[in-house]
Amino acid sequence: MLRAQGNLPAALESFRAALAIREQLAKADPGNTESQRNLCVSRNKIGDVLAAQGDPQGALENFRASLAIAERMAKADPGSAEWQRDLANANVMIGAVHLRQKEEAKAMDAFQRALDIYGEMIRRNPDDEQARLFSAVPLWGIGTLMGNRGGKELEEALAILKPRAETDKLDANKLESIPEIEKQIASLKKGWRK
Secondary structure: OOOOOOOHHHHHHHHHHHHHHHHHHHHHOOOOHHHHHHHHHHHHHHHHHHHHOOOHHHHHHHHHHHHHHHHHHHHHOOOOHHHHHHHHHHHHHHHHHHHHOOOHHHHHHHHHHHHHHHHHHHHHOOOOHHHHHHOHHHHHHHHHHHHHHOHHHHHHHHHHHHHHHHOOOOOHHHHHHHHHHHHHHHHHHHHHHO
């Protein structure tokens, strides 16, 4: 709630307090997957706030901690779609920070890892709408990084998002991404016509 209201310092304080409690719970029962997932989510929330505050190193530290948890848990339970999503999401968050930092090779690597994970999830379960929807984000990142050669990826991301927007199945962030992607595609098409 505090994050949504734009009160980043209070949100960060709240998320760090929650993390401290969740670390104690996870330490008391390291095999408890719910406790591990809560740690993963807490690290992502802290990383998100730090990224918004302009602290890319702090954000990366937390996203990487989330990634390490997700990797460990996904290895222990490779069939878990939840851990695979968390693994992909951590890679997307890492890719986004690297993209903002203009570290294009690192961003591309993280986005590609996320896209590969979503692709494998869809291959295993073609009806996994959540994996298909979430795959639009790394596609957008890859398309952005590819510049003039990223039209295919941008078109794929848009093809995933637009039909879901028409049925009110998108959160605000994904809904807001549609005009941005359309703008990128229009810019590319303008360049193709020259």
